Amino acid sequence: MTGSGHSRFASQHDVELCGLAATGERRAFGELVRRHGSAVRGVLRRMGAQGAEADDVAQDAFLTAFERISEFRGEGTFAGWVKKIAARIYLRRLHRDRRLGAMTPETVADEAPHNDADAAIDLDGALQALAAAERLCVTMCFGAGLSHGEAAEALNLPLGTVKSHVKRGLEKLRTRLAPDDGAALEGRRDNG
Known part of the structure; x- marks a missing residue:
């Protein structure tokens, strides 16, 4: 786990990692997921997502973030940006499942x-x-x-x-x- 790739990215700032991920460096984005995955799942659980659902939505949020990484401008934190993505995905699921109406x-x-x-x-x-x-x-x-x-x-x-x-x-x-x-x-x- 402490390979040269991991140590190379572990010392870099989130904004730098986002820049590298935008050029296609998947390991840089992997470091972002490692850093912020539990916080994203925590927000989802607090919103009402249970266990596996929180994990699924967090995974979808990170996939969306990876696909749209070039849109991240560093004006806020990466963690805040991906949490917003996760919250919106979860809300779409609630609407789809019609649970929100209740x-x-x-x-x-x-x-x-x-x-x-x-x-x-x-x-x-x-x-x-x-x-x-x-x-x-x-x-x-x-x-x-x-x-x-x-x-x-x-x-x-x-x-x-x-x-x-x-x-x-x-x-x-x-x-x-x-x-x-x-x-x-x-x-x-x-x-x-």
Whole structure:
């Protein structure tokens, strides 16, 4: 695994790797997949994709990114760019499967077990406690990096609806992830 090809690409910046991949250097793109594959799958899981589906969509996203690598201009991060591609592919699958139509604000995912003695922040567990539409909108806007407008267009929802889902979802996340006394959260707001 530590062959000369791997070490050659491991030290290069994502933008350099994208340039090499645009010239047909598949090993450079392989390094990008190695670096960012788990983050892309993580965003998809937070959006609601389960196991193999997250893997399949991530693979499709990287294939699309490879085919369109010359379109990446380095204005943002490669990771952000491929996450947006993955989110859009996943949303197309949701539309195709007509699962998105069943998502209403009242549809709430099963809550993950919560242990008050565990002080560690469990973002995945907190996201699972959101309504499906809230989880999807929050993850698209903050995990995949889509704007509210891009998320609204992708979901075929009014912009105000997406903004409402994001606002409610973030409020629920703040409440769930805040320490019992709320002091740490207030400190973060004052510093931000």
